[in-house]
Amino acid sequence: MPTTKDRLIDTGVKRGPERAFLVAVEASEHDSVWSAEDSLDELGALARTAGAEVVGTMLQRLPHPDVNTYVGKGRAQELSDTEKQLNCDLVIFDDELTPTQQRNLEKLLNARVVDRTALILDIFAQHAHSREGHLQVELAQLEYRLPRLSGQDVEFTRQAGGSRGAASGVGGAIGVRGPGETMLEIDRRRIRSRISELKSEIEDVRKQRAIHRRQRAAxxxxxxxxxxxxxxxxxxxxxxxxxxxxxxxxxxxxxxxxxxxxxxxxxxxxxxxxxxxxxxxxxxxxxxxxxxxxxxxxxxxxxxxxxxxxxxxxxxxxxxxxxxxxxxxx
Structure with missing residues (x-):
């Protein structure tokens, strides 16, 4: 069961909310009813819901996101300079980053890198109150983090707030909050084992809900x-x-x-x-x-x-x- 310590945003720190810079790519080959500007605005609302302060945004138009750094190399360097000037704690990207993109960006930027998926999972971690909700959030977080886990990631987690716990409470930092946070500190085998356990427990929940639905149908x-x-x-x-x-x-x-x-x-x-x-x-x-x-x-x-x-x-x-x-x- 999650504790009150695992949060992406440490609301207990006196220095105030984490400073976030938002980045989006408008891909010409991407078919969406949403404009990149509206999607970026929504990302800002998500960031504020998680507890961050949005201090700036960047939007680049490309045929498709760069496979290595999401934005183009020139804009990536510009982003590095800008986020340092603004003293950002984290940079949030409006799409799910690949593990390669995330690693490259973390090397380039002097800030934590969070994508839209991790941000949404973090908000879910804050708002899950039932056992069922906690199980489902933890499963989603572990499946997201597993391909991104490396020795460097584990060390980063310990330095960036992993010691604060693993739940939906009031400690921690954006991108690492949630019931699955402490699992980053153990190996892939243990994580896969935990994922299997969670799926089994959630299947029990599904069966129980099915029974309730049959009773209602009757x-x-x-x-x-x-x-x-x-x-x-x-x-x-x-x-x-x-x-x-x-x-x-x-x-x-x-x-x-x-x-x-x-x-x-x-x-x-x-x-x-x-x-x-x-x-x-x-x-x-x-x-x-x-x-x-x-x-x-x-x-x-x-x-x-x-x-x-x-x-x-x-x-x-x-x-x-x-x-x-x-x-x-x-």
Whole structure:
């Protein structure tokens, strides 16, 4: 079970939040409904949700990200100079970096390197409260970190906050917070063994959820799953309909663990309403796989009620992203 010490951001340090510089590549060959600028803005919101202070951004247009340094070599050197001038603690990239890209960037930059996937996993680590949530976050983190593990990485972890623990509490630094953090200090064999254990425990959770779904089905009460983009207002609507008191904050991924409540509609129709985790563009495939047990509540629902924040400037892109993730779940 995670402790209160494993956090990407050390909110207990008096010097204040970690200073983050954001980097994105607009790849001409990449087909996406999202513009690079909007995606970079969203990365900033993710960084602030994790507890960082965004001090600058860089956007480069390329046919595709550089295989060695993500941005071009010239911009990589410019990035190194800029982040030193701004005294950055970490540099966050708007795509998942390959292990090679991450190692090369860490050598070049005088700051910790975090990609979008690690950032999302970190936020999930903060917001996981149930045993099921912790298991799924740890699995996703370990599968992400395993190909990136090396002797240098382990030493870096010890120096950069690995001694602070491994959970969703208040210590640690961005990129290394979460229930799987201490596993970086042991070898690949132990990590693979832990991954196997987690998959087995999560499978038990899936079986238990399946039993609950069969029991609900026997009652012939339709299940309605509230879905939507993260921070679109799902939990606010859920609370209005059920008075459940589910945490509803103006933050990304404020809700992680699904909650189901029984309600009666004005026409006297009984319904089981389920609040679910929000979706986001560039949602890591491994995160979808790790949270399969939770997301099956969406897959098995009788009706999907999508909440769209029509006041958001990217409402259309957000809705299209939700549809893409739902198709991936099928």
């Amino acid at each position: 009652q012939a009460i339709p299940v309605v799953a509230v879905v939507g983009y993260t921070n679109a207002g799902k939990s606010t609507l859920f609370n209005a309909l059920t008075e459940a008191g589910v945490l509803a904050e103006n933050k990304l991924f404020a809700t992680l663990d699904p909650v189901t409540r029984h309600i009666v509609l004005p026409n006297h129709q009984e319904v089981l309403l389920t609040d679910t985790v929000g979706f986001i563009q560039k949602l890591p495939t491994r995160l979808i796989a790790a949270f399969r047990a939770t997301l099956e509540e969406v897959i098995e629902a009788d009706i999907l009620l999508e909440v769209v924040d029509i006041s958001h400037e990217n409402a259309i892109e957000q809705s299209e992203t939700v549809q893409e993730v739902l198709e991936e779940l099928e």
